[in-house]
Amino acid sequence: MDIQPLTYPVHRGQLANGLRVVVSPDPWAPAVAVNLWYDVGSAHETPGRTGFAHLFEHLMFSGSAQVASGEHLSQLQALGGEVNATTSFDRTNYFETVPPGVTSLALWYEADRLGSLLTAIDQAKLDTEREVVKEEKRQRYDNVPYGDAFAHLVELTFGSDHPYGHLPIGSMADLDAASLADVQAFFDRHYRPGNAVLSLAGAIGEDEGLRLAEDFFGDLPANPPPPRLTVPTWAPIDGLPRADLIRPVPQEALYWAWRVPPLGADDHEAIGLALSILGDGMTARLHQDLVRTELADAVACSDLDLQRGNSLAVVSATACDGVELERLEEALLVVWDRFLTEGPSPAEIQRAIARATRDWLFSLASLDSRADALSEATIAFDDPDRINHWLVELAGLDIQAITEAAYRWLDPTHRATLSFRKEAA
């Protein structure tokens, strides 16, 4: 398959205070996406303080020296912009997509809170946002079937003391314990220009983008950040750890998880292709051998693309009505062993690359995702241009590379297992 590099323009700069800047002009875009990516996530939290990076993200909308609480969101929305932020294991990203004439204001809001957030935070705001975050946890995790699956998977795979051993949403007890002093310390430690990447994509020129970054962020003190958090790479899981949960779920479900190489490490992309060949689409091995045979109602494979030490790969399957999980697990093992033994076919690789091409082009089609991809490539690879050549890199992987990576990292004798079973009737 002939895969050519993409041609999104990518320009880099760095301010004296350490802020990295990426600008990607797009002559057809009607808007500008601003993405400010801080290299801090739940992996940076300390025991007893889980959920803090995410709670902090909420507080970033509480105002700053020149900005009233909630104004950043309200004002940009009223001007036709979209604003949000998310927190994951590795990072916290803040993003705005705005009409071209509003770009300066979006940057000013971001710079004002990076320069002066702590002047605006008080106990009342912390208390209200804490309640909002607890409702978020109930809504997204505690009140949905299988909602605690990933909390168990990361703990089984890494152990609760590992930086990736808990989810960004944290625990209710830790959220209750968060104090204003914690807010202050977290901001001081992590929210520094040198710990962030600012990406601008869309209706903005190279020079204009770099100049605006300098205008709004150039005066902020450097305040060099601590060294980047690194985590040792662990060997695959030993001892087949397992958790079998009894829950009022609509269908019984099975999950397997592995420690795999992190984003940017050898084998990471090959593992991604292997998981796609196994789990994505109607021709995927698991669809053919578990879904078409009516053992599983649905299957999925994914890699969380974690950045430090290891990432986490997961395969999941929900059992068809009347199918015992043991039988499903045996069938899964057969599919998996066969793949590890024989490897993928050339046609399977071609389909996986064609799928990745569509998914990647679809993602880059929206400005906010494009700016986010530029920030991630800068932090994880020191190479924002990777958004253009990633597919070429993928297309260079052959049968041997995929087979060997799967054999090294997706061995079912080195997995963790989680199951959801119904209560006996």
Next chain:
Amino acid sequence: MKTRPEVRRSGAWQFPTPAVTEFDNGLTLWSYDLPGQYVVSATVVLPVPLTAEPVTEEGVATLAVRALDEGTLAHPGFAYAAELEAIGAQYSGWVSSAATATQLEVPAQWLPTGLTLFAEALTSPAFDPADIDRLIANRLAELTQLQASGRQLASWLIRSTIVAAGQRAARPVGGSHATVAALSAPAVRAFHDRHYGPDQAILVVAGDLSGYDLPALAETAFGDWRRPVERLTADLIQPGQPQQRLVNRPSAVQSDIRLGWFGLDRQDPRFPAFQVAAMAMGGGFSSRLNQVLRETHGWTYDVSLSNRPFQRGGYVSLAASTQTGHTRDLIDEARRLIRLDDTFTQAEVDDAIGFLVSAAPLSYATADAVAGQAVSLASHGLDHGLVNDLFRSIAEVTPETATEVWRSVIDPDQASLVVLGDGEALAEPLGLTPEPIPVL
């Protein structure tokens, strides 16, 4: 410290106008050339309303649309999926009250092959009984999952109470346990034979089409499609009687709350003012509902007001979730806010108009989004120019017109209420008798 920069307003913006081509088999092409959008979305909208299903075969329209990529006469079994996947194409299809939509998304470089394969699925699906039986089992599992998800079930229940009982729209689009379990491959084939044809169908294509003669490509792929079909008019949806329902979900740690009303459609002259009013009440961060329920009280992560037009009338629903102990407080406060004792202010209306109009170029910046809006218009038999007419009207809305239309459409005392949560704990504060989760 920098001072606040000035904002420069953008010039007028127009939703793109498609190039329209009519083919002699009755198919019409709406083609949106969007440079830089490298995944092309192609959708065939069939004017097949949900009421085309025989009453005893509800769900057959959904099964037919889902089974199209399960194999064709030329590529039986999963050979068809393999052909699609080899060019990175993805098929999807769905059914609404007014129409059936079938869609292929494909990287622009592989569009010609994609269109040919797309036409193959529409015109000559295999409908292998083994595949249909599996899709029936999938649909039954989907209903089981729906019954277990508080958010999804609450949204479905409020929708079913907003429309009159007995109408097709008051029952699940994809069919219920009883009707789906009775379906079979011959029923799916018969439905396809009766309704899948080019007459009055619209092919919406959006993406970077540079280098392509799209009418010629569409002619090559769909020109031979000839099948006489029945074309039915969709029944107009009628409003239901307000209901108050507490549905018991004993394991719930949070209540899923919905308030609902019968609303307006896009052809109602009051629709633009209602859009502005709904935005000011529950659309964005600065909306009244969000400011009070989330930002002041911290009762909910997410409160929203949906405003979805049907072909005639519409569906308006307030959605929020909160812990059991705050359920009554949240409902009371929401009811107080929607009573609109204080009229909408000029600032609120300006913000809402800005949100709706200024955000349009961003909202429609991708091929996917342009296609989504165009498909929605085509599904409702509306002209592709309607979006721009609506934007012009929105810009003229005043606090008086927004307030008036809100009060005329949203009667707080005529709201339907659905609460899904801990029935035992909620029965007394809500004054409602808990009912079990209904079997769909």
